[in-house]
Amino acid sequence: MKTLFRNATILTMDKTHGSSAFAGDLLVSNGRIEAIGPNLAADGARIIDATNKLLMPGLVNAHTHSSETFLRGRYERMPLEIWLLYAYPLLMGPQVDKRLVYLRSALLAMESLKSGVTTLCDDFFDPPGHDIERLACAFSAYEDAGIRANVSSAVMNIHALDALPYAREIMPEELKAKLDFGPPMTATAYMDYCDTVLSTLHGRANGRLRFMVAPSAPQRCTADMLQACYTLALRHGVPMHTHVLETKTQAVTGPEFYGKSLVAYLHDLGVLGPNTTIAHSVWVSDADIDLMGEAGCSVAHNAISNLKLGAGIAPIRRLLDAGVHVGLGTDGLSSNDTARIFDVMRVAALVQSASGPDYGDWLKADEVLTMATLGGARTAMLEDVTGSLETGKAADLLMLDLKSIAFTPLSDIGKHLVYSENGRSIELVMVDGRIVVEDDRMTLIDETEILAEIRERMPAYQANHAKLERANAIFEPTMAEVHRRAALAEIGFNRYVASGVKR
Numbered sequence: 423m424k425t426l427f428r429n430a431t432i433l434t435m436d437k438t439h440g441s442s443a444f445a446g447d448l449l450v451s452n453g454r455i456e457a458i459g460p461n462l463a464a465d466g467a468r469i470i471d472a473t474n475k476l477l478m479p480g481l482v483n484a485h486t487h488s489s490e491t492f493l494r495g496r497y498e499r500m501p502l503e504i505w506l507l508y509a510y511p512l513l514m515g516p517q518v519d520k521r522l523v524y525l526r527s528a529l530l531a532m533e534s535l536k537s538g539v540t541t542l543c544d545d546f547f548d549p550p551g552h553d554i555e556r557l558a559c560a561f562s563a564y565e566d567a568g569i570r571a572n573v574s575s576a577v578m579n580i581h582a583l584d585a586l587p588y589a590r591e592i593m594p595e596e597l598k599a600k601l602d603f604g605p606p607m608t609a610t611a612y613m614d615y616c617d618t619v620l621s622t623l624h625g626r627a628n629g630r631l632r633f634m635v636a637p638s639a640p641q642r643c644t645a646d647m648l649q650a651c652y653t654l655a656l657r658h659g660v661p662m663h664t665h666v667l668e669t670k671t672q673a674v675t676g677p678e679f680y681g682k683s684l685v686a687y688l689h690d691l692g693v694l695g696p697n698t699t700i701a702h703s704v705w706v707s708d709a710d711i712d713l714m715g716e717a718g719c720s721v722a723h724n725a726i727s728n729l730k731l732g733a734g735i736a737p738i739r740r741l742l743d744a745g746v747h748v749g750l751g752t753d754g755l756s757s758n759d760t761a762r763i764f765d766v767m768r769v770a771a772l773v774q775s776a777s778g779p780d781y782g783d784w785l786k787a788d789e790v791l792t793m794a795t796l797g798g799a800r801t802a803m804l805e806d807v808t809g810s811l812e813t814g815k816a817a818d819l820l821m822l823d824l825k826s827i828a829f830t831p832l833s834d835i836g837k838h839l840v841y842s843e844n845g846r847s848i849e850l851v852m853v854d855g856r857i858v859v860e861d862d863r864m865t866l867i868d869e870t871e872i873l874a875e876i877r878e879r880m881p882a883y884q885a886n887h888a889k890l891e892r893a894n895a896i897f898e899p900t901m902a903e904v905h906r907r908a909a910l911a912e913i914g915f916n917r918y919v920a921s922g923v924k925r
């Protein structure tokens with residue numbers, strides 16, 4: 423099956439052309455880009471007239487959590503430590519059933535594809551355990567929708583109160599007693615689970631769906647767990663996907679528990695390397711950034727989530743200068759409320775200017791577009807597969823209407839994409855050579871039916887979640903105090919535009 427896009431404006435985002443667009447044809451054959459150039463032979467292909475259309479690489483969402491998909495539009499004005507109580511309750515209820523696991527991933531995939539995201543990295547979180555049949559439901563949803571995905575199974579094996587500074591001291595004894603979770607998962611047990619996933623689900627859908635190893639955060643996992651994860655990631659050529667230094671509380675955590683920053687801790691354990699992908703990286707010091715650059719690790723920058731949870735502004739210019747690979751993520755739909763990378767591009771580009779007056783350091787549209795495409799692919803260790811339009815790579819691409827309002831009048835296409843476009847100009851989305859969205863319609867799954875089923879299931883789901891929120895509210899004063907004490911701590915640098923707390 424071949425497709426020829428005729429007479430297109432092409433933005434490859436490859437290392438040679440970057441965001442400089444040029445006119446030409448693009449031929450897709452057997453899922454791959456076979457040729458890019460002028461006047462290509464049709465060779466029996468379906469011909470799509472791409473006059474006044476832009477062809478560009480599909481966007482990569484470098485960090486999200488499908489577990490939050492049903493929690494959009496629910497929270498605001500909560501720092502991470504408080505929000506976690508409600509989005510990831512400490513006192514858990516019964517797990518959602520497997521059909522809901524499927525539906526939440528299907529919803530995430532639909533919103534992603536329709537807004538131009540062709541690859542997503544789902545840090546799949548499904549406490550209390552790890553169940554391959556449940557994980558398979560997420561894989562099935564991504565397979566059915568036609569998206570490319572890296573899916574993890576996030577693990578933590580340190581008690582919540584031992585992963586937060588001050589928490590044991592602040593929390594009243596009677597509340598601590600409620601948080602007895604039994605024996606934590608061992609590194610050996612998690613490795614056994616990962617081995618099973620790697621030999622079954624990993625590589626499904628013609629290699630489009632992959633597994634990534636995901637210790638939730640350094641302070642939430644034992645040292646042997648982190649080391650086992652990194653060894654496994656190296657052996658299988660997959661990322662070790664983890665959360666590091668999202669909030670100031672986490673900047674206090676490292677010195678408090680390990681006598682050094684969390685990045686230095688990862689480095690000293692030997693797990694900071696090219697397979698390490700760090701979500702957030704907001705409260706990293708200059709020394710941390712040097713270590714990250716030397717290690718050649720990656721960062722998933724979640725500009726909107728960081729603002730929603732008041733985490734601060736990540737030092738993206740310094741990370742880029744140090745040679746860290748940077749991609750863009752939405753984070754979960756509870757700390758962002760959409761799966762749209764177009765929104766993240768715009769905010770990521772703009773928010774850096776609040777870091778300081780040195781306008782030479784503010785991000786360029788071209789750099790932000792790279793983060794959303796090839797940079798994101800690198801953070802997912804898929805840079806040889808997707809992220810740019812190049813012969814031999816998978817045909818993961820978008821076709822946008824250049825006659826839409828967002829591109830009228832047309833100046834610099836890269837700047838339009840970052841500052842003006844929001845995904846509404848997308849006319850066609852292709853993944854692995856298959857058209858998965860055309861004329862705003864999912865071609866492989868029935869969007870209307872899936873949305874109707876979700877709406878039908880939501881009253882019961884939301885009532886249950888509200889019950890969990892009420893049960894977990896007893897811990898809020900403790901989390902608020904942890905946040906307050908960390909905010910007052912002197913750590914030598916700041917990622918807010920102002921410092922200090924009122925009370």
Ligand SMILES: [Zn+2]
Pocket residue numbers: 485486487545665701753754
């Ligand atoms: Zn996250």
